Amino acid sequence: MSPLSEQLLERVEHHISAIYHENPLGADLEGLAQALIESIGASPEGAGAFQHINHWSQRDAILITYGDSLQNDNEKPLVTLRHFLDDHTAGLLSGVHILPFYPWSSDDGFAIIDYSSVNDALGDWNDIGAIASSYDLMADLVINHCSSRSIWFENFLRSTSPGKDYFFTVNPEQDLSAVVRPRTTPLLREVMTAQGPQHVWCTFGHDQVDLDFRNPEVLKQFVSIIHQYLKAGVKIFRLDAIAFLWKVPGGSCLNLEETHEIVRLLRTLLEHTAPDTLLITETNIPNRENLSYFGNANEAHCIYNFSLPPLLVNSLVTGDCTYLKQWMMSMPPAQNGTTYFNFIASHDGIGLRPAEGLLSNTELDTLIDTMQAFGGHVSYRTLDDGGRKPYEINISLFDALRGTTRGEDELGVERFICAHAIMLALEGIPGIYIHSLLGTRNDYERADNTGSYRAINRHQWNYDNLVSLLGDATSNHARVFAAIKALLAIRQRQAAFHPNATQFTLHLGASLFGFWRQSVDRRQSIFCINNVTPREHSVALSDINLISTQEWSDLISGDHYTPDDSEVVISPYQSVWISNAPDYEA
Structure with missing residues (x-):
């Protein structure tokens, strides 16, 4: 073995030793390190030179969309998406985040049945590859949990492999009151297995069963999945719900050191496999905790700037930027090799946990009341005392900004464009949700039909109708679309808008x-x-x-x-x- 190969093996072994320091399953740590390196195809050369390089510039902007947000008769949605990108945003967007495009059973894609396939209703791997050939493709690595309809979970119930020991189980008599929850559903789900009743851990819902990374075989599976996605053209990996990954019953089960070490391990493996690939952590948590996922420039390349949406919306509906300014002064500049991922709207809602400690309870109450007056809904999470607390506001950004705390007015479009001008000028890479780019309104019918508040901001456009609206200069959709595209074009030409300037x-x-x-x-x-x-x-x-x-x-x-x-x-x-x-x- 060459000295460089030995260094890589030692580095991976160091990560694994930190993750499995208690080694409950008696893992062969050296063998595991070698297996991970071989599984992803890592090479010992060159990684150190890439750690503090910025693989981005002011020319980068990423569209966030579901694979079926745009629909056209007799055409797979991924093909329609490619047409939209090429025909209507050419040269303005460097990348596209296609939200989970795999077979799924619930949560609009985040309960994955099969990580290795493309949902046939959207298209196939060739359609994914066609987009990846022209745009930096961001894909979700839904790493915390998978669908209860997956082969892994079915095998868990049968006590066969693969899957037998893949899921986190716990004695329901244990004290789990300190566990931080993002939902109000019960944490545990009782299931009958070939070995008798078991209680599986479900952070997000009973169809989304948490995986047990104490079992190294689970880690090996996900490194193999990463390798497959790299070959398919994925350039950016979004680590979904990563903060909840490692569990130690009796505590918060949030942001544990083992979770951070797994992110470090994945970055090391990627640096030695595809050095210009990026890791983005999706951690809808208070700001200081979110910042921790930069590590020492050795964890995530980018972190979602989750505090920006609630603070910016609050500023624009109150006419007072004091809280936004205070937060911005507290934000550290990102080291080279890291940067912020800025967004002000997403497929979920306006998260309120990232505003904790930044907005007072009175400000939060006023913000919630204003959003509800504009047609929004509120989703809740469970507290350790059994109570409920607002978790996020579900509303389209266009409707969120259609007025102020005094009510609706005639300046909604101007307010909406101002929000994007702020976001596009900030330190970091901008991510633009497709329904913000298009000025989409609240979809009450979709929310009612699905029974999900989040669906209010997940409209599905008929492509021909959308193109017609974008061609009508008097429509708000056309005004918004033209204004944001103009801002993107200006941004691209300014060195001072580099994400690390x-x-x-x-x-x-x-x-x-x-x-x-x-x-x-x-x-x-x-x-x-x-x-x-x-x-x-x-x-x-x-x-x-x-x-x-x-x-x-x-x-x-x-x-x-x-x-x-x-x-x-x-x-x-x-x-x-x-x-x-x-x-x-x-």
Whole structure:
């Protein structure tokens, strides 16, 4: 064995020893390390050089969508999605996150029956490959649980392999009151197996049964799945619900050290297999806990910026950016090799746990009341005392921003575009939910038909009807679509919008949310100033320290500023990106 091969084996063994330090199943740790390396096809060369490299730029933006959000007669939805990307977003989106496209039994894809197949209703692996050939493909690795209809769980019930020891079971007499829950359903489900009754652990619901990573065979299965997805063209892996992965009954069973070590292990294996592949952790938890998944630039490449949606929506409906500004000042700049994944809408809802400690209870109550007035619903989670607490708000972003705490108004489109201008200018990679790109409204019928509050923001468009609406310049869908595409086009050309470029929060009062971005080589500065109120405001140029000897212009409107100008007047919900070097791409 070469010295480099020995180093790789030692590194993987180190991760495994930390994960299985108690080794309850008597695993052969050295043999397991070798098996994982062989399963994924890892190579000993070159990984160290990639750990602190940024595999992204200001040209990156990712569309988030279900595989069947767009539907066309006599055509598989994945083919329709490819047509939409090519025909309507060409050159503006670097990647696409197709939400679980595997056979599933519930939770709109997140209860997976078979990890190795594509849901036939969507298309096949060739359709996935066609998209991956032109776009960076993000896929979900639903690693915490799988469907109760999977062959693994059926084998668990029969006490046969593979699956016999794959699921987390517990004595129901144990004290599980400290377990952090994202749902109100009972944590345990009693099932009858060939060995008698067992109580399986179900974090999210009784059809989604938690896997037991104390069994190294489960880890081996998922490394093999990663290898298959790499061969299919997946470039970005979204680790779904990763924070709940490792369990030790008696505690919170959230963010345990073994979970972090598994993320480190997966990153090591990927660095030695496909070094430009990214790991993104999906951890809908309080902000400080979320930040921990960066590790020391050795865990996730990107973390979902979960606190951004509730704080930004709160700012725009209250007309006060104080809480958003306070949070932003507390956020550490991401090290090279890591960055934030920014989003303001998703297939789920507006998470409220990430706002804990950032918004007061009064602010949260007002936000919830406002969203309900705009047609939204509230989902709850169970507390350790048996009570319930709001977990997320279910509403389309367009409807969430159709008014303020005072009620609905005529500035919804402007408010909506302002939200995206803020998100697109922030440090990090932007992720844009397809229904935000299209300005989709609440789908009450789908929510009623499915019995799921989350379905309110999971509309399925008839493709021909959608294209017709996008061609009508007077429709809100067309206005939103054109505005976001224009912002994306501007963003791509600015070095100061690199995901790791410098970011500094400006202090312009509660009505103007401002921040400064500077390119890595310091040649381009952009002052991003956003009016979060329905009233006109002005900002003195002296307050943002524009250098008077340079020429400055707004990248969005094209307006120019001279040393004779004393202030900038900003209309309700207007955003300005004032730069000294427009279209500087470094």
